[in-house]
């Protein structure tokens with residue numbers, strides 16, 4: 016496919032209609048007018064988009080949202096109705112020529128350099144550098160922030176769940192019903208996938224982003240059946256012979272045989288639940304997956320499931336497994352696995368011991384860590400609320416700061432040293448140590464030569480004079496690529512599944528102690544000696560000298 020065709024396809028796959036130039040704060044537009052009126056139309060600015068602290072008490076962040084930013088730049092223009100709305104909304108004294116100016120605005124003179132989506136990133140290192148006409152670059156602030164902040168927070172959250180769950184467990188995102196509204200839900204599904212989830216229950220996200228969709232069934236399906244008489248049809252054709260099989264008769268027969276093996280009386284099991292499971296099995300005989308905790312996992316759900324799964328086996332179908340949504344998930348998963356193993360042995364069906372156990376119910380990072388410690392037999396976690404609402408930290412604080420105007424550096428001072436901005440047009444490099452791990456991120460002035468492999472570089476803490484170190488990198492990675500230039504996408508963002516792989520490969524470059532859950536070691540972000548002096552000279556020039564009296 017040519018890049019033009021790809022571009023067209025991407026336009027069609029635009030995330031949703033609400034991402035548009037008016038999805039911004041009013042002050043961007045009032046500032047645009049004031050800039051325009053004060054003759055700043057030809058001013059050229061550089062803005063950095065970065066965050067100051069890693070989320071979730073961690074020491075890393077996953078950068079996400081870049082593709083959506085590029086789509087936004089591509090489509091950026093004020094429609095007639097946008098202009099009309101602004102004319103009605105802004106004060107009457109606004110000169111009509113300003114609206115004519117807005118009408119023609121596009122991002123053709125903007126250049127965006129960025130870190131690759133899916134990379135691990137760290138505080139103060141700009142994720143995006145936006146250069147171009149001051150007014151346009153200013154107008155992009157809020158929308159770019161909203162596209163990067165939640166995306167990166169979600170991708171980081173998902174990557175953390177993946178890390179604690181380990182690579183042999185499946186992770187499904189079940190959060191749409193609990194998410195921060197429809198758009199929060201859609202974004203959560205997309206970035207959970209990027210962060211390492213295997214699928215989502217969100218069907219629209221599946222369609223829009225080509226993410227695998229997965230699911231089981233709800234308690235309502237079980238409770239809608241009360242007796243075996245609720246079953247209307249009970250016949251299924253054998254998968255190979257096509258002979259009719261009576262799934263109800265077979266299931267009742269199997270329930271008796273299984274109850275003898277696992278020592279649970281069939282009288283205790285719910286017939287309504289059995290009817291529901293048979294009915295679901297008739298609809299989805301291959302990979303039949305049943306919710307087993309509606310009444311009692313041990314005394315009813317497991318027995319009924321095993322009965323239907325064995326009946327299906329007589330008809331030539333292999334069941335998939337169970338979902339447990341309440342109770343002690345470690346204990347119940349071990350119980351379920353032991354039950355499957357007993358049946359596998361009793362009836363000489365080895366595959367039965369490998370049936371999938373899905374667990375859900377308010378799961379978060381701590382629950383998974385605790386379940387790991389206790390020993391569990393869960394194959395798949397279904398995770399909603401804590402994942403998609405990022406309950407442990409609901410926002411990532413990315414900011415967008417002016418660092419240069421018309422070639423002149425700008426600094427924002429603050430009582431809080433951590434909030435002082437690093438001025439000027441900069442480059443970012445990741446320096447790798449002898450063992451191949453990422454060692455430090457280094458910010459330099461763009462006029463400086465890039466660090467070189469095997470050459471000693473002085474890396475300094477941006478604000479603490481005594482903190483510095485020499486590094487001899489074994490590899491140097493320039494973190495920025497130009498993604499947007501001359502009104503078109505200059506570097507094509509990678510497809511979702513490649514961004515998802517990038518997250519895992521990028522995380523592998525970090526030392527384990529930086530990724531650990533409890534008290535992780537901070538990763539170092541430094542500035543070159545040149546940039547250090549530049550920051551501090553500018554700081555002195557801009558800080559007023561007080562007078563004591």
Ligand SMILES: Nc1ncnc2c1ncn2[C@@H]1O[C@H](COP(=O)(O)OP(=O)(O)OP(=O)(O)O)[C@@H](O)[C@H]1O
Pocket residue numbers: 340341342343344345346375376377378379382385386389
């Ligand atoms: N073995 C375990 N170790 C640690 N936490 C667990 C374990 N098993 C379950 N949990 C967690 O404990 C919490 C149990 O919540 P709660 O008491 O509200 O649910 P429940 O009574 O089991 O189910 P429900 O109210 O949905 O019927 C959930 O957050 C669940 O993820």
Ligand SMILES: O=P(O)(O)OC[C@H]1O[C@H](OP(=O)(O)OP(=O)(O)O)[C@H](O)[C@@H]1O
Pocket residue numbers: 189190192193233234340375376377378397398399400401
């Ligand atoms: O627990 P979460 O991580 O948010 O995962 C999604 C939850 O959504 C469903 O619950 P449902 O809406 O049926 O409500 P309930 O289980 O809380 O009763 C499902 O049974 C999960 O428990």
Ligand SMILES: O=C(O)c1cccnc1
Pocket residue numbers: 189190216229230231232233338375397399
């Ligand atoms: O498919 C499921 O099991 C599911 C989907 C959404 C929420 N809870 C569970």
Ligand SMILES: [Mg+2]
Pocket residue numbers: 340375376377
């Ligand atoms: Mg639940």
